[in-house]
Amino acid sequence: MRRSPPMLALSKEDERSAALARRAQQGDYDEGEKLERVNTEDLILEQLARNRVFLGDEGLQKLRSSFIIVVGCGGVGSHATAALARSGVSKIRLIDFDQVTLSSLNRHAVATLADVGTPKVQCIRRRLEQIAPWVMFDCRNELFGASVADKLLGPWTLTGSEPQQPDYVIDCIDNISSKVELLHYCHSHGIRVISSMGAGCKSDPTRVVIGDISVSAEDPLSRSTRRRLRLQGVSSGIPVVFSTEKPGPGKASLLPLPEEEFQKGQVGELGVLPDFRVRILPVLGTMPAVFGYTISNHVICEITGYPIEYSMASKTRDKLYDGVLGSLQASIERLARAEAGQDLVGLRIPVSKDDVAYLVEEIWRGKSVVSGLPNRLSLIPWTRPAGGFRIDPDWEKEGQKFVKLELKDLVCMTREEAQRHEREVLLGGKQAAEVYDEKVLQKVQERLDEAERSRSICGDDRGLRSTPYGVLTVAVAVSLAECVRNTERGRVEQPYIEAAPPLSSLTRQILKASSVHFCTATTATTSAADDTNATTMTDKITMTTDLPDTTRQQSLYFDLDNLEVSSSDDDDDDDDDNSPAFGGGGAGPTPYFRSFPQRPLINFARNANRPGRRRSSQSSSPSDREVPRWVKVLAAIVFAPKFRRYLTVYIILLVVFFTGWEGIMKPRLDEDAALIKALDIESEESVGGWFGSNARPPLADIIQMRTLDPSLLPSKDNGRRLVIVGDVHGCKDELEKLLKKVHFDANRGDHLILTGDLINKGPHSAEVVDLARSLHASCVRGNHEDRILLLRQQMKLKNTLHQSSDKDDKERSDYSERKVARQLTDAQAAWLEACPVILKLGQIKGMGNVVVVHGGLVPGLDLERQDPSSVMTMRTIDLETHVPSSSRKGVAWSKLFNKYQSLLRNENDNDNENPESSTMTVVYGHDAASGLNLQKYTKGLDTGCVKGKKLTALVIENGGQKQRIVQVGCKDYREG
Incomplete structure (x- = not known):
């Protein structure tokens, strides 16, 4: 079994x-x-345990308290919502008008067959509540639009607490109109938003990236969205998820509408709503998930503050645009040079890098119009102007000149093609039809017409100057452009009714300023089939423009600096409500009004450098005439770009100066003043004698001071060296390694000096003492030697120094020190007892009188009067009482000592032939917390050897002219 x-x-x-x-x-x-x-x-x-350890408690708390709105709950939106709910977001608002369909199950995150026909928002709520029951859902089964944006994007109020504004809005809408309205609302109201571009017809997940909407590429949805947002003044500042995968042969594409549907008529009724797509867009089920999880990942990291760097924050095509702009500048210079009698010094072109990006990406799709190649692109004028490429004299200012150039005249080619075009068409006198085939000519004309439509819709200043009396209407241009685009992609809008469409106040003011009026056809009904043809639209819309005569002239111009439009006509200008074009009958002056943001010319082409600009005194409103001139001048200065740049720089410099003063200079100056005050001669009486209170008490068992044999001092002739080592603390292996690194050789004349704390804490205290004795080293008495020797004397008196008493001391707090005391032999202890508190080395060039101690010295006090206990333990000095301390309260003694020595040196510079002889340099240890501390008159060498840091040696050679620091790494010997 x-x-x-x-x-x-x-x-x-x-x-x-x-x-x-x-x-x-x-x-x-x-x-x-x-x-x-x-x-x-x-x-x-x-x-949420895995998210908790990844984001941290603070990050997870931010995520759990956040409020996210997801607009569009299809393939992308459902996956994004599922990821957010699983990750900890507790308040989610779902907005979608649609229902789950059978065809959407290939890409929906949570829908099943049982959910088909139910609202998408309720489907997601019902399924995710089974996974994360604590998540609160606010389901809105509605179509998003500008009219309901305030309600749908309003604060969270379901929990009864204070209303909470949305932390993030996720746009997963696939309808362009609703998407543009959502993004424009969020951008204008300062709501953080991220938008999903098209996942349809995409199959490569490695091409999905996050970037600003201004740099999205290879995505028809993002291109259309970007254009419409640009018309509303939004060109950047919205992060989007898009795919850079390029279309190609054999790849999926938008399916054509069957011919039988056209034959049935009423094609516009095939869409879910009149403004929605009719044709089928192929979608690979995995790609919406990639888009959704990319969006949710971005939102989670943004809300929690988790650091993340995207591999593609932009298209990184700035270099391309710079190259195209430089190539265009060079081409215009060559073309202008071909015109006789022109001075080209200061020649500029009225095209910015933003203009280049717009033309290359939006109009010419990032490819050459001739060959379709995307590499080595360049912009070049398509035709030669009637007057040639001559410098416009009206625009010359401050030595800067430019040739008249309009964006609608530029085409995109490769550099080789541009050189040929320049040689044969622009300079050779040929027509474009003689050089290019019909296909290229047709494509160029289509793109130029598209640029002209976009230019007229955006209100491009250069186009208005070239046609001051031409037709201008935003509403008609938008409708016509939409009809053409819809016809091209097989989608038809609702029939265009005979009444004029609703116009915004801005559009009506533009129409009034241009004296444009609608004349609509009187036909009551039209056929939807007729509306599919873009040309029939022009039969229903006619426009008239008042032409100038001898008694009245119409002038329309844009002020790019103030983004205003003004008209000099003072007879027929009507206000918003009384214009005959809009049903009114009254007349009145037309005030200035705001226009859409422009792509401005470069700086030299701004500020009163426009030819033919004329402002009529009658065009200004009474409120404008009441503004004093000095106010206008002051406003012009304050709002000038250069003034803002200078002001920003000055503010930054002021902040840096203030921060540096408060954080660095002022504390140092205050400390320096305190040190000088403490060393003032007048303080001598206030403390009962200058540092006199620190006089040494009689300690018969301690050697106060000893002087090193002068023959051991280094000089240029004897080749000797002094090797001064910081606190060893029983680390024998590290000491041997350090001596080996400095090539220590006692037979050659090297002498070893130890700054105290030779023993205790480390594992080999007795062995370190033997090594020092064998090398005939000098050592000063440290606080650890002093404590061990005193303890050893007490243990000897109590007869507990023998090893058999070791087991009785294990419970004592000083057990480790008692253990070291027992390890030391009488000879080793006698050697340590012979170590002085202060070791005078003598005069060394470049250092003055050198003294070695363990802790420090009180400045201004004779060495014989220094308190041995303070010398072994001091770290700081109280500036008021001049009393040293082993704690860190007060000022570091080394700072006060250096200040005293520098003042002493200054006093003796003129009175003494050798002022260096009056100064003193102290080499010390004891202060491991400060580490290596090298100042002019103090050298701190304790670098925490026993704590696993470094063991440091100061090597003095060549008569003192050469000093160097040598260090070795150490093992951490601390208990526990």
């Missing part, structure tokens, strides 16, 4: 997870009682 394998024992973590899972399955998410709330929090934190 076959035996089943034994069950594996669960770990404690697995058992806890299993118990929590059983509670969750039993519905233990009830928040009614206090105990249940605790249980609920345990369940939630366990379910």
Whole structure:
């Protein structure tokens, strides 16, 4: 009989997870009682455990308290919502008017066959509540539009607490009109938003990136959205998720509408709504998920503040635009040089890098119009102007000149094609039809017409100047352009009714300023089939423009600096409500009004450099005439770009100066003043004698001071070296490694000096003493030697120095020190007792009188009067009482000592032939917290050897002219 394998024992973590899972399955998410709330929090934190350790407690709390709005709950929106709910977002508003269809199951995140025909928002809520019951959903089964934006994007009010504004809005709409309205609303109201571009016809997940909407590429949805937003003044500042995958042969594309549908008529009724797409867009089910999770990942990281750097924050095509702009500048210079008698010094072109990006990406699709190649692109005028490429004399200002150039005249080619075009067409006198085939000519004309339509819709200043009396209407141009685009893609809008469409106040003012009036056909009904033809639209719309005569002239111009439009006509200008074009009958002056944001010319072409600009005194409103001139001048200065740049720089410099003063200079100056005050001669009486209170008490068992044998000092002749080592603390291996690194050789004349704390804490205190004795080293008495020797004397008096007493001392707090005391032999202890508190080395060139101590010295006090205890333990000095301390309260003694020595040096510079002899340099240890501290008159060498840091040596050679620091790494010997 076959035996089943034994069950594996669960770990404690697995058992806890299993118990929590059983509670969750039993519905233990009830928040009614206090105990249940605790249980609920345990369940939630366990379910979010991986996010918690990734984002941290603070990041997870931010995510759980956030409020996210998802607009569009199809393939992309459902995956984004599922990821947010699983990650911890507790308040989610879902907005979608549509229902789950059978064809959407290939890409929907949570929908099943049972959900077909139900609202998408309710489907997502119902399924995700089974995964994360704590998430609160606000389901809005509505179509998003500008008229309901305030309501749908309003604050969260379901929980009864204070209204919470949305932290992020996720746009997953696939209808252009609704998408543009949503993005424009969020951008204008300062709501953070991220938008999903088209996932249809895409198959490469590695091409999905995040970037600004201004740099999205290879995406028809983003291109259309970007253009419409540009018309409303939004050109950047909205992050989007898009795919850079290029279309190609064999790849999916928008399906054509069957011919039989056209034959049936009423094609516009095939869409879900009149303004929605009719043709089918192929979608690979995996790609909406990639888009959705990319969006949710971005939102999670943004809300929690998690650092993330995208590999593509932009198209990184700035270099391309710079190259195209430079190539265009060079071409115009060559063309202008071909015109006789022109001075080209200061020649500029009225085209900015933004203009180049717009032309290359939006109009010419990033490819050459001739060959379709995307590499080495260049812009070049398509035709030669009638007057040639001559410098416009009206635009010359401050030595800057330019040739008249309009964006609608530029085409995109490769550099080689542009050179040929320049040689044969622009300079050779040929017509474009003689050089290019019909296909290229037709494509160029289509793109130029498209640029002209966009230019007229945007109100491009250059186009208005070239046609001051031409037809201008935003409403008609938008309708005509939409009809043409819809016809091209097989989609037809609702029939265009005979009444004029609703116009915004801005559009009506533009129409009034141009003296444009609608004349609509009187036909009551039209056929939808007729509306599919864009040309029939022109039969229903006619426009008239008042032409100038001898008694009246119409002048329309744009002021790019103030983004205003004005008309000099003072007879027939009507206000918004009384214009005959809009049903009124009154007349009145037309005030200035705002226009759409422009792509401005470069700086030199701004500010009163326009030819033919004329402002009529009658065009200004009474309120404008009442403004004093000095106010206008002041406003012009304040709002000038150069003034703002200078002001920004000055503010930054002021902030940097103030921060540097408050954070660096002022504390240092205050400290320096305090040091000088403490060293003032007048303080001598206030403290009972200058540092006199620190006189050494009589300690018969301590050697106060000893002088090093002068023959051991280094000089240029004897080749000797002094190797001064910081606190060793019983680290014998590290000391040997350091001596090996400095090539220490006592036989060659090297002498080793130790700054105290030779023993204790480390594992080999006795061995370190033996090594120092064998090398005939000099050592000063440190606080650890002093404590061990004193303890050894007490243990000897109590007869507990023998090893058998070791087991009785293990419970004592000073057990480790007693252990070291027992390890030392009488000879080793005698050697340590012979170490002085202060070791005078003598005069060394470049250092003055050199002294080695363990802790420090009180400045201005004779060495014989220094307190041995303070010398071994001091770290700071109180500036008021001049009393040294082993704690860190007060000023570091080294700062006061250096200040005293520098003042002493200044006093003796003129009175002494060798002022260096009157100064003193102290080499010390003891202060591991400060580490290596090298100042002019103090050298701190304790670098925490026993703590696993460094063991440091100061090597003095060549008579003192050469000093260097040598360090080795150490092992951490601290207990525990």
